[in-house]
Amino acid sequence: xxxxxxLALAAVAAPSQITxxxxxxxxxxxxxxxxxxxxxxxxxxxxxxxGGVVRMQDEWVEVVVARQPFRFLVGAPLFQFSNQxxxxxxxxxxxxxxxxxxxxxxxxxxxxxxxERYRYDARTARLEDIAARPSAAKTAKPADRLPNGLRSGHVxxxxxxxxxxxxxxxxxxxxxGVREKDVVLQIGALLREELQKRGVGVRxxxxxxxxxxxxxxxxxCTAACDLFVSLHVNSLARRxxxxxxxxxxTFFLAEARTEDAARVAQMENDAVRFEAxxxxxxRTEGLDFILKDLQLNEHLRESARAAELVQTKLxxxxxxxxxxVKQAGFKVLTxxxxxxxxVELGYSxxxxxxxxxxxxxxxxxxxxxxxxxxxxxxxxxxxxxAGAEAGxxx
Numbered sequence: 580x581x582x583x584x585x586l587a588l589a590a591v592a593a594p595s596q597i598t599x600x601x602x603x604x605x606x607x608x609x610x611x612x613x614x615x616x617x618x619x620x621x622x623x624x625x626x627x628x629x630g631g632v633v634r635m636q637d638e639w640v641e642v643v644v645a646r647q648p649f650r651f652l653v654g655a656p657l658f659q660f661s662n663q664x665x666x667x668x669x670x671x672x673x674x675x676x677x678x679x680x681x682x683x684x685x686x687x688x689x690x691x692x693x694x695e696r697y698r699y700d701a702r703t704a705r706l707e708d709i710a711a712r713p714s715a716a717k718t719a720k721p722a723d724r725l726p727n728g729l730r731s732g733h734v735x736x737x738x739x740x741x742x743x744x745x746x747x748x749x750x751x752x753x754x755x756g757v758r759e760k761d762v763v764l765q766i767g768a769l770l771r772e773e774l775q776k777r778g779v780g781v782r783x784x785x786x787x788x789x790x791x792x793x794x795x796x797x798x799x800c801t802a803a804c805d806l807f808v809s810l811h812v813n814s815l816a817r818r819x820x821x822x823x824x825x826x827x828x829t830f831f832l833a834e835a836r837t838e839d840a841a842r843v844a845q846m847e848n849d850a851v852r853f854e855a856x857x858x859x860x861x862r863t864e865g866l867d868f869i870l871k872d873l874q875l876n877e878h879l880r881e882s883a884r885a886a887e888l889v890q891t892k893l894x895x896x897x898x899x900x901x902x903x904v905k906q907a908g909f910k911v912l913t914x915x916x917x918x919x920x921x922v923e924l925g926y927s928x929x930x931x932x933x934x935x936x937x938x939x940x941x942x943x944x945x946x947x948x949x950x951x952x953x954x955x956x957x958x959x960x961x962x963x964x965a966g967a968e969a970g971x972x973x
Contacts, residue, residue, distance in 0.1 A: 593610050593618030593682045593686075594610060594704040595609070595610055596608060596609050596610055596704065597610060597620065597682075597685060597704045597705065597706065598703070598704060598705040598706070599625065599628035599629060599705075599706050600705060600706070600707040600708060601628050601629045601630055601707075601708040606624070606627070606628035608620050608621060608624050608625060608628065609621075610682055611679065613669065613672040613674075613679060614672070615669065617668065617669035617681065617682075618669075618681070618682035618683075619669070619671075619672055619679035619680060619681055619682060620679060620680055620682055620684075620685060621677060621678075621679055621680075622640065622642060622671075622677075622678040622679060622680045623677065623678070625642075625680065625685065626642060626643070626644070629644050629645075629708065631643050631644040631645070633678060635678070636650075638652060638653050638654075639651065639652055639653070640652075640653060640671050640673075640678050640680075642680065642684075644689060644693065645693050645696055645697075647660075647692065647693060648660075649684070649688070649692075651670065651671035651680065652670065652671070653670065653671050653672070653673050653678075654670050654671070654672070654673075655670045655671075656668065656669050656670045656681075657670065658684070658688065660688075660692060661798065663795070665688075667681050667683055667684075667688075668681060668683050669681050669683070685699065685706055686699050686701065686706075687699075689706065690706075691782075694734065694780055694782060695709075695732070695734045695780060695801075695803035695804070696708060696709055696710055696803070697709065709732070725777070725778040726778075727777055727778065727954055727958075728958055729777070729778060729779070729954060729957055729958060729961070730961060731778060732780070733778075733779045733780060733805050733957050734779070734780040734781070734782060734803055734804045734805055735774055735779055735780070735781055735782070735804065735805055735806045735807075735808060735953055736781075736782045736783075736784065736799050736800035736804050736806070736807045736808065736915075737767045737770055737771055737774075737781060737782070737783050737784070737808050737810070738767075738783075738784040738785075738796050738799070738807065738808065738809040738810065739760070739763040739764040739766070739767035739768075739783070739784070739785055739810050740759065740760070740763050740809055740810055740811040740812075741758075741759055741760040741763070741790075741811075742760045742764070742785050742787075742788055742789050742790050742791060743760075743788060743789045743790030744790055745760065745790050746758035746759065746760050747759025747760045747763070747811070747812065748812060748813075748814035748927050748928075749814075749927070750762070750812070750927040750933070751814070751822075751927055751928045751933070752822075752927060752928065752929060752930045752932070752933025752934070753927055753933050753936070753937055754937060757937060759811065759812040759814075759927060760788065761788070762812055762924075762927075762936050762937060762942075763810040763811060763812060763924070764785070764786075764787075764788070765939075765942055766810055766924065766936075766942050766945060766946055767783065767810050768783075768786070769942055769943055769945075769946035770808075770810070770946040770949055770950060771783060772946070773946045773947055773949075773950035774950050774953060774954075776950075777950060777954050779950075779953065779954065779957070782799050782800070782804065784796045784799050793914075794914055795914075796809070796914070796915075797914030797915035797916065797919065798914055798915075800915050800916075800917045800919070801917075802917075804917055805917070805918070805957060805960070806885055806917065806918050806919070806920070806953060806956065806957075807915040807917055807918070807919035807920070808889075808919075808920055808921075808922065808949070808953070809919070809920070809921040809922070810921075810922055810924060811921060811922065811923050811924065812923065812924055812925060812926070812927050812936060813828075813923040813924075813925065813926045813927070813928075814926055814927045814928045815926065815928045821928055822928055822929055822930065823929070824926055824928070824929060825899040825900060825925060825926050825929035825931055825932040826897070826899035826900030826901065826902040826925065826926070826932075827890070827893050827897050827899055827900075827901065827902060827922070827923060827924055827925055828890070828902035828903055828904070828905055828922075828923050829886040829887075829889045829890040829893075829904050829905070829920055829921070829922050829923070830886065830904075830905050830906060830920065830921040830922075830923070831879070831882035831883050831885075831886045831904070831906055831919070831920050831921075832879065832882060832906065832919060878916070878917060878918050878919070881918035881956075881960065882918045882919055882920055883904070883906075884956060884959065885918055885920050885952070885953070885956045886904045886920045887904050888952040888953075888955050888956050888959075889920060889922060889948075889949055889952040889953070889956075890903065890904050891952070892948040892949065892951050892952035892955075893922075893924075893945060893948050893949065893952075894948075895944075895948050896941065896944035896945045896947065896948040897924075897925065897935065897941075897945065897948075898931065898935060899925055899926075899929075899931065899932055899935070902923075922949070924936060924945060
């Protein structure tokens, strides 16, 4: 699913012991070292503390945490998750029939992939199951809310488009060497920062310059994720007056209603040509099937609302034309299966937008605007679901 977890390949600085606060109580685990001196923890003790399971399958070890399976090849510095292999600083170790897992699995992997449930505090060497907190009341009270009015626990996936061998559009009016993939990663990182300031959990489809298959981006937004936001930069082919067009627009998944919307979708969907092979993520069914499913789950309606709010808020940070909320068949949105939008932040083929998109000050302003829109969307959604529950609905 992801090849860029931002896992350091150097050994993780490890304490002598860690605390696991899970549904079964609080446990203390000793951090040992494998024959190469790398920090490891006992897999049976870890899974017992987390209410999980560990199984040996020939040379593979399967560890199930929160119903999510992670597989480790004994002795190899890697793990498998969602049919994709990811690097580790060191591998699983088998000693006297006991499996030991890399400390990195506790400190980085679990909090990253299961961030809606687990938090790791490096200062106290404590991995906590948020769902097991006594204060996590079933009915939210005013005191349980964040200062901005949101309930805690929201998660948003940010998808900086393109990456790696896929540069996105060339950035005609960007500084030399800067491409779309660089700009959206910069803005994505700022958006993550702004959302975290507001108490919203964030998953990133990529945090480095690497290629993620279109079919593997949407699934990062799991059932525990509230919204998928894909960031892109628009451009136009050379033609009379093409450098004069500028502005921002926000899309949600539906059949394109205009020729320009279809053009933008085709441009972004063409990124699939950079993928060496087929994605191991969920296959993209026909758009008709996807739309029918989205409508059934009201995700299409919620996507439209999120797009409207983002488009409105961006007007406070963008000096270009408000090009409106549009719909089109973006492949990257078809696999999210949660409310999902795609934001075209401006045109790299326009000199004014080019300066705006590469200025740190305006990048921050756009991140603040989008974060504000997302918070407003989440508040709206909370009110709707609270009303439905009060009325006996969903």
